[in-house]
Amino acid sequence: MSQKIIGHGTWYDMMAQRIIEREKQLNRDLSNIKTEMGLGASGFPHIGSLGDAARSYAITLALREMGFNSELIAFCDDKDGLRKVPHGLPKSLNKYLGFPVSSIPDPFGCHDSYGQHMSSLLLESLDECQIEYTSMSASQAYKTGILTKEIRTILLNARRVGEIVKEEVEQDRYMEVLPYFPICEQCGRIYTTKAFEFDPKTNKVSYLCEGLEIRGKKIQGCNHAGQVDITSGKGKLSWKGEFAARWKALDIRFEAFGKDIADSVRINDRICKEILNFEPPSHAQYEMFLDKGGKKISKSAGNVFTPQIWFKYGSPQSLLLLMLKRFTGTRSVGIADIPAYMNELDILEDIYFGKKKIALEKELEKLRGLYEYCWVMNPPETPGIHIPYNLLAFLAKMAPKESKDDFLLKKLRDYKYLQKNQIFDSEILRRIDYASHWSQNFDEIKESKVTLTQNDKKAITDLISSLEKCKDADKIQNTIFKIAKSNNIKPTIFFRLLYSILLGTTHGPRLGPYILTMGLQNVVNSLKRSIDNN
RNA sequence: GGGCCCGUAGCUCAGCAAGGCAGAGCAUCGGACUUUUAAUCCGAGGGUCACGGGUUCAAUUCCCGCCGGGCCCGCCA
Numbered sequence: 001m002s003q004k005i006i007g008h009g010t011w012y013d014m015m016a017q018r019i020i021e022r023e024k025q026l027n028r029d030l031s032n033i034k035t036e037m038g039l040g041a042s043g044f045p046h047i048g049s050l051g052d053a054a055r056s057y058a059i060t061l062a063l064r065e066m067g068f069n070s071e072l073i074a075f076c077d078d079k080d081g082l083r084k085v086p087h088g089l090p091k092s093l094n095k096y097l098g099f100p101v102s103s104i105p106d107p108f109g110c111h112d113s114y115g116q117h118m119s120s121l122l123l124e125s126l127d128e129c130q131i132e133y134t135s136m137s138a139s140q141a142y143k144t145g146i147l148t149k150e151i152r153t154i155l156l157n158a159r160r161v162g163e164i165v166k167e168e169v170e171q172d173r174y175m176e177v178l179p180y181f182p183i184c185e186q187c188g189r190i191y192t193t194k195a196f197e198f199d200p201k202t203n204k205v206s207y208l209c210e211g212l213e214i215r216g217k218k219i220q221g222c223n224h225a226g227q228v229d230i231t232s233g234k235g236k237l238s239w240k241g242e243f244a245a246r247w248k249a250l251d252i253r254f255e256a257f258g259k260d261i262a263d264s265v266r267i268n269d270r271i272c273k274e275i276l277n278f279e280p281p282s283h284a285q286y287e288m289f290l291d292k293g294g295k296k297i298s299k300s301a302g303n304v305f306t307p308q309i310w311f312k313y314g315s316p317q318s319l320l321l322l323m324l325k326r327f328t329g330t331r332s333v334g335i336a337d338i339p340a341y342m343n344e345l346d347i348l349e350d351i352y353f354g355k356k357k358i359a360l361e362k363e364l365e366k367l368r369g370l371y372e373y374c375w376v377m378n379p380p381e382t383p384g385i386h387i388p389y390n391l392l393a394f395l396a397k398m399a400p401k402e403s404k405d406d407f408l409l410k411k412l413r414d415y416k417y418l419q420k421n422q423i424f425d426s427e428i429l430r431r432i433d434y435a436s437h438w439s440q441n442f443d444e445i446k447e448s449k450v451t452l453t454q455n456d457k458k459a460i461t462d463l464i465s466s467l468e469k470c471k472d473a474d475k476i477q478n479t480i481f482k483i484a485k486s487n488n489i490k491p492t493i494f495f496r497l498l499y500s501i502l503l504g505t506t507h508g509p510r511l512g513p514y515i516l517t518m519g520l521q522n523v524v525n526s527l528k529r530s531i532d533n534n
Numbered sequence: 535g536g537g538c539c540c541g542u543a544g545c546u547c548a549g550c551a552a553g554g555c556a557g558a559g560c561a562u563c564g565g566a567c568u569u570u571u572a573a574u575c576c577g578a579g580g581g582u583c584a585c586g587g588g589u590u591c592a593a594u595u596c597c598c599g600c601c602g603g604g605c606c607c608g609c610c611a
Contacts, residue, residue, distance in 0.1 A: 004552095005552085006552085009552090011551065014551065014552075015551085018551095040611080042611080077611075080610090080611055081610080081611080083610065083611075169536085169607080169608065170535085170536085170608075171608080171609090173609090181610095191610065191611085212609080212610075213609065213610090214609060214610055214611090216609085238610085238611085239610080239611050240611095242611095258606085259537080259538055259539085259605080259606050259607080260605095260606055260607070261606095261607090261611085262537070262538080262606075262607075263536085263537085263606095263607055263608080264607095264611080285538080287538075287539055287540095287605080287606090288539095288605070288606070325548095326548090327551085340546095340547095340559090343559095359555090360555095362552075363549090366552095388572075390572055391572055393572090394572050395572090411571090414571085415571090477569070477570090478569080480569090480570085481569055481570085484570095491568095491569070491570060492568090492570055493570095494570085495569095495570040495571090496570080498570095499570090499571095510569095510570080510571055511570075511571085514571095
């Protein structure tokens with residue numbers, strides 16, 4: 001009954017404790033507990049890839065909070081072959097299908113290779129979130145030979161590997177083919193080769209470049225028959241085996257994974273244990289992120305929801321909140337959810353700083369912990385100013401282009417979010433930036449046609465002639481009321497009408513000052529147009 | 535064929551990996567205030583937590599089953 005709260009009370013703390021217990025039972029060295037994430041480099045990284053990192057890093061943080069050293073290894077799968085040209089990239093890349101992504105030129109011309117371009121996009125987003133990692137890449141690993149011992153063991157036990165694969169997923173392939181893909185020395189492709197013999201004396205694998213069918217599409221091989229030295233870096237293990245090799249060689253103790261590779265992980269666990277004699281790392285399986293249409297967010301499909309897109313509208317912490325608040329469960333996510341996560345982070349911040357009370361201690365600790373994880377354990381010392389996202393987006397939309405900052409400053413002071421003489425700090429500017437992007441892209445003022453009655457038209461005509469005489473805000477404000485009343489229109493209704501014409505919404509900022517900032521003549525023109533259009 | 539997730543207020547969902555109060559936002563309705571300002575403030579209604587069993591002093595939460603919706607894998611990675 002008496003429940004002691006573990007760490008910060010989150011799932012990550014519990015998992016970390018479980019890992020420690022397991023490692024202690026296994027009697028393994030705890031001086032540096034490594035977690036790992038794999039990062040794909042064959043397409044634009046989507047937010048799900050960042051989720052993998054966020055969750056593994058949260059475990060690393062939790063382990064550190066418990067007093068252990070821990071390190072996140074970001075392992076870049078840059079020897080994977082290109083299977084499909086991602087949407088939005090030139091068709092000319094088709095000629096590189098089957099090539100390791102690290103040997104394909106960067107179509108953007110800014111990195112050493114296609115693979116490096118893609119993986120750097122994800123690494124940049126990790127930096128943005130202040131996720132610390134030790135970067136490694138497959139090409140580097142195979143070249144420097146850190147996996148050689150494991151590769152040898154796996155190839156020498158290829159028959160057993162084949163049996164495990166068959167037992168787990170009923171796939172026959174590796175009963176005959178070695179779980180190793182040489183890069184064809186003649187055509188440069190990797191998945192087209194079939195490795196059939198390993199000579200432990202020379203470390204050489206014999207292969208035939210016979211081609212491979214992927215998703216119904218055949219990638220042609222060149223029929224070259226050759227040999228490759230496994231220590232040369234000119235080939236790689238199949239995923240069914242490579243994880244295990246990595247885990248052992250790098251001494252990995254935790255790796256989270258998406259359910260799409262659950263089978264591979266299960267197979268690798270067995271290979272790791274039964275063939276490499278190494279207890280596989282602890283695991284946690286998470287669900288895929290779905291886009292709002294319910295389809296898996298895929299690296300090669302169009303309209304990829306990338307971390308970079310998120311950062312346009314929301315903070316890194318809000319993205320981490322999305323990733324960390326729940327571990328299980330399929331998540332549907334779209335750009336439209338960003339404001340909600342921004343607001344939720346503000347609520348968490350209120351809880352963290354005790355501004356908002358939570359009755360249950362367990363609940364309180366968990367939410368405080370979640371907040372700290374979102375800030376990768378470096379939360380701000382003082383709470384920020386919490387301007388609701390929607391309000392900012394709304395104000396940003398309403399603001400006259402020429403004097404946006406003045407307008408926002410005044411409104412935020414009026415609404416008491418800012419003190420009388422307070423000016424924007426970097427935090428508020430950031431929020432304004434997010435909200436402005438939002439309103440520009442998703443809430444554009446529509447040129448909706450407003451239907452006017454004869455009476456409306458008359459009132460507006462009256463307003464036009466009065467406006468031309470007005471010079472100050474209060475006078476304009478009063479004039480609007482007077483005209484509404486003199487035309488037998490309820491002020492509320494009349495205001496709503498004017499907002500519709502001028503802003504395309506039913507409400508907005510105090511009209512007097514707004515009309516002045518917009519420019520009297522502009523307003524008059526706009527009103528005239530609305531009458532003419534009816 | 536194998537596996538996973540979801541089902542909670544009219545809507546969107548939180549709560550479930552640590553069993554102990556049925557929750558939030560929006561919407562609806564009522565009231566107050568109003569020279570409009572994501573108007574604001576106060577209040578109300580709304581639930582078989584999909585369904586059936588089990589464990590338990592106690593189950594939305596854990597276990598088994600079942601129905602419905604969705605996803606992943608079954609090439610490669």
